[in-house]
Amino acid sequence: MRIGVDYYPEHWDRERWEQDVKLMLEAGIKVIRVGEFAWSLYEPREDVYEFAWMDEIVDFFGKKGIKLILCTPSATPPKWMIDKYPDILAEDIHGNTKLFGTRKHYCFNSEIYREKVRKLVGLIAERYGKNPYVEGWQIDNELGHGNTARCYCEECHHKFIDWLEEKYKTIECLNKTYGTVFWSQIYNSFNEVIVPKAGTCYDFDSGTQGQNPSLLIDYYRFCSDSIISFTKESTELIKKYSDKPCTSNLLDAAVNSGTGIDYFKLSEELDFVTWDNYIEFQWGKAKMETVSRDHALLRSYKKKPFWVMEQQSGPCGWSKMGPSPDPGKLRLWTYEAVANGADTVVYFRWRACTFGAEQNWHGILGHDGKVNRRYDEVKQTGEEMERLSQKVGTLMPKARVAIIKSFDTEWCHTIFQNVEGFQYDNLLLAFYKPFYDMNISVDFVQAEEDLSMYSLVLAPALAYVSDEAKNNLESYAAKGGTLVITFRSAFKNEYNRMLPETIPGPLAELTGVEVKDYDPQFDKSTSVAGIFGSGTAKLWCDIVTPKDAEVLGLYTGSYFKGAPCLTRKGSVYYLACDLDEKAQGNFAKYLCRQAGIEVGLYVQEGIEVVDTTDGEKQVKFLLNHNNYDTVIALTQEYTDLLTDQKVVNTVKLEAYGVAILGD
Ligand SMILES: [Zn+2]
Incomplete structure (x- = not known):
């Protein structure tokens, strides 16, 4: 484990590099990411390529002992290119062309753009592919960020038609699958099929309400596939010249719900995944559990350790700034990332x-480049990491709980939100939070993957259940795994159509219930009571009939008072409604006990405890997110891996402090 920085040497005078690299080395910085957004330096005019500036950077920093991650600069096609090939520009959902002036103004399906990227990436890879100082590659930047995953231009339209033809073969098949008989939408040929822009008829806030939901989900998949194929093209080119690993910097789940990329599929094209972790910036402050959840997602996409490629290190924003991180937070956030994989x-x-546009986006050093308290904190962290990495290998949490995340389901629930307030990622977070609160690590999984290492699997609102997923969940439960299925599950097919069977169609046998009716909690709520105590449903209530399941909870309000809201068949639970935070927490505790997962006697607010292993050694992280000192009780004797002192009975943590304990 180690630290690095995102560095733009081309932004500074050459004379300054000497001082920068000296400070970096003194702070324990081992790797720099360079070359992001630098297309107009690499190719100042069409087919005129300049590499001397990057040769000098790679050589200078490499010889000083710093490794480099080289970026493909495809997120910023330069002005000459836009002027000569304006068709490169993307078109938004309202039909407006995105203009030059910021970044990410290109269409991923533009043949000219793709050709230009291929040529430049090929040349960069050929030049630096075998360079011993280059440690890896970053493809593009924050793919899909800022609503850029879905383009609605003519070129996308043509490619979408090809994509549909490949999938459905005949227009009759597409018509039947989409149900285009509804609202007189029957197409006579693939060429007639539209891209689902906003305002075709009803221009409500989501932009596409009223569009055919099967067309919408296919367009979402097509756009996600387009970005994945773009990424694959770059990684394959690089691999022709280099055996160093490729990655791309992903975004957190809250933002990612808007990027529209299936990160599980994208990750298949990457050797390792990374993400950009901004916790307190212009656009808000993340809650502790959301940062933990995002780290968990990242370690889950490839089931292996990940990087944070952009870790906030100062006050951040574009026009405005978020708060300056309090002393101790940079170190705390770094160890929180390490503890989570x-x-x-x-x-x-x-x-x-x-x-430039990011003058307010502070780094470790301020504009004056002088050493400051943030630098001192990073330096302390760098030195500690160096010592730590001599004692233990890369650490991963030991998760026995998993939550199923599906991008198909996410898109189903985005296209049809079910009821006001229903948001799939928020629901996943509501299921994640009680485990975070109990210091129990949770991984995210796909419904089709091997679940055997988990004692408890939760599948919130899994709208679409494939045959493979059905078999997998059945076999997991048959082997005794504790499984939770909830409301709004197993009611759609892969084309985003309602199933004609009684909900939960393919999971009816497994859950032992039938959903006879449901009551979206629009402008109302319903009280519930059961093994989770008493609580309130605020989003959704399924009214179920247990076939061969026992009842563990009941509605205590509404016209369906007395109907079950929670049932169990064997080790499979059906939660028919959402629960408030307290009841959800109690339910999580109950499930842990049923699944044989140990729950601590009590937890301390604001203290994150993560038990990790490098495969041999066990390491416990204690992270104090509070702005005050506290004392934590221990159940065994440990060695503090940072101080080498024995720790017995208790450990004191200062505000935003960290303890890393080995057996
Ligand atoms: Zn396009």
């Missing part, structure tokens, strides 16, 4: 830029 934490950025 990060192998390398790269701070964004080395030094705040004095020009």
Whole structure:
């Protein structure tokens, strides 16, 4: 484990590099990410390529002992290219062309753009592919960020038609699958099929309400596939010249719900995944459990350690700034990432830029480039990490609980939100939070993957259940795994159509219930009571009939008072409604006991405890997110891996403090 920085040497005078690299080395920085957004330096005019500037960067920093991650600069096609090939520009959902002036203004399906990217990436890979200082590659930047995954231009339209033809073969098949007989939408040929822009008829807030839901989900898949194929093209080119690993910097789940990329599929094209972790910035402050959830997602996409490629290191924002991180928070956030499976934490950025759109986006150093308290904190962290990495290998939490996440389901629930307030990622977070609160690690999984290492699996609102998923869940439960299925599950097919069977169609046998009716909690709520105590459903109530399941909870309000809200058949639970935070917490505790997962006597608010292993050694992280000192009770004797002192009975943590304990 180690630290790095995102660095833009081309933004600074050459004379400054000497001082920068000296400070970096003194702070324990081992790796820099460079070359992001630098297309107009690499190719200032069409087919005129300049590499001397990057040769000098790679050589200078490499010889000083710093490894480099080289980026493909495809997120910023330069002005000459846009002027000569304006068709490269993407078109938004309202039919407006995105313009030059910021970044990410291109269409992933533009043949000219793709060709230009291929040529430049090929040349960069050929030039630096075998360079001993280059440790890896980053493809593009934050793919899909800022609503850029879905383009609605003519070129996308043509490619979408090809994509549909490949999938459905005949227009009759598409018509039947989509149900285009509804609202007189029957197509006579693939060429007639539209891309689902906003305002075709009803332009409500979601932009596409009223569009055919099967067409919408196919378009979402097509756009996700387009970005994945773009990524694959770059990684394959690089691999022709280099055996170093490729990655891309992903985004957190809250933002990712808007990026529209299936991260499980995207991750298949990457050797390792990384993400950008901004916790307190212009656009808000993340809750502790959401940061933990995002780290958990990242370690889950490839089932292996990940990097934070951009870790916040100062006050951040574009027009405005978020707060300056309190002393101790940079170190705390770094160890939080390491505890949750990060192998390398790269701070964004080395030094705040004095020009351009991100002047307010502070790095470790401020605009003046002088050593400050943030630098001192990073230096302390770098030194500690160096010592730590001599004692233990890369650490991963030992999760026995998993939550199923499905991008198909996410898109089903985005296209039809079910009821006001229903948001799939928020629901996953509501299931994640009680385990976070109990210091129990949770992985995210796909419904089709091997679940045998988990004692408890939760599948919130899994709208679409494939045959493979059905068999997998049945076999998991048959082997005694504790499984939770909930409301709004197993009611759609892969084409985003309602199933004609009684809900939960393919999971009816497994759960032992039938959903006879349901009551969306629009402008109302319903009280419930059961093994989780008493509580309230605020989003959704299924009214179920147990066939061969026992009843563990009941509705105590509404016209369906007395009907079950929670049932169990064998080790499979059916939760028919959402629960408030307290009841959800109690339910999680109950499930842990049923699944044989130990729950501590009590937890301390604001203290995150993560039990990890490097495969041999056990390491416990204690992370104090509070702005005050506290004392934590221990159940055994440990060695503090940072101080080498024995720790017995208790450990004291200062505000935002960290303890890393070995057996
Ligand atoms: Zn396009």
